[in-house]
Amino acid sequence: MSRNRFGRWLIAVPMAALAxxxxxxxxxTANVASKTRHEYILDRFSPTESLRLENFASAWASAGMARYFANSVIVVAGAVALLLVVGSMAGFALSRLRFTGSRALFLGCLAALFVPFQVIMVPLARTMDQIGLMDTYPGLILAYVAQFLPFTIFLMTAYYSGIPREIIDAARIDGNTTYGVYWRIMLPLGRPALLSVGILNALFCWNDVLIALLMMPSADHRTLMVGVTSLRGQYSDDIPTFAAGVLIAALPVLLLYLFFQRQIAAGVTAGSTKG
Incomplete structure (x- = not known):
């Protein structure tokens, strides 16, 4: 066996095992979700024989997942939109504008990446409760923005730093203001990174349980992932219905990965290939 072929096998085998x-x-999970309760009790690992799709309808309607799904869509859409606006502006300012304290501000954003949410969850909950944002959509959206904004700023700053300075200088010569450079030049050039960061933040917010559970204590305002965790106790004797609920919650994430996997990879690597 040649050395090149051996090297390919050395990479392919671990990747196949990981896949x-x-x-x-x-x-x-899909197999369990398609079984009846009786089939699951007899043998949870055998292929399903009944293909019971009623489990999905039961998880969606009876368990209130439709409401949880709507809550997640509202919160994730608002948080991602705000993260992209603030993160792109901050990334442009920190990468291309020189002002007093810009370096310290960037280092502060970088240091915030290493602060676990568990450290700030108690003061955050108290602050949100005092200003009347506890158990509200704006409160959870702001909590997500506070948690994931350092990550967004870091990626957008790294991406914008790779854009040639000559492009910005040419825009300045053409009479563009600082806002004009951001709106007409940097924002269009940053679309690959914005798409990538937007998808990643959407996944982070969608899959979150801890922040949503802290900020949305009432049952009516639960997000989808929090609702799925509550199904485990509600359907402890009906595992197929619980598995159907898990699949419903995972479906949007899977679709994002399937349809935008190239854009995610291109956006993450784009900043490192410019310069």
Whole structure:
């Protein structure tokens, strides 16, 4: 066996094992969600024989997942929109504008990446309660923005730093103000990074349980992931229905990965290939 072929096998085998380890839980969950309760009790690992799609309808309607889904869409859309606006502006300012304290501000954003949410969750909850934003959509949106804004600023600053300075100088010569440079030049050039950061932030917000559970204590305002965790106790004797709820919650994430995997990879690597 040639050295090149051996090297390809050395990479392919671990990657194949990783792919199987990633796909198998989804296949297993889908198989369980298609079983009757009796089939699951007899043998949870055998292929389903009944293909019981009623479990999905039961999880969606009876467990209130439609409301949880709507809550998640509202919160995630608002948080991602605000993150992209603030993050892109801050990234442009920190990468291309020189002002007093800009370096310290960037280092502060970088340091915030290493602060776990558990450290700030108690003062955050108290502050939100005092200003009347606890158990509200704006409160959870602002909590997500506070948590994921340092990550967004860091990526957008790194991306904008790779754009040639000559482009900005040419825009200045053409009479553009600072806002004009951002709106007409930097924002269009930053679309790959914005798409990537937007998708990643959407995944972070959608999959979150801790922040949503802290900020939305009432049942009516639960997000989808929090609602799924509550299904475990509600349907402790009906695992197929619980598995159907898990699949419903995971479906939007899977669709994002399937349809935007190239854009995610291109956006993450674009900042490192410019210069």
């Amino acid at each position: 199987v380890a990633t796909i198998y839980p989804l296949v297993f």
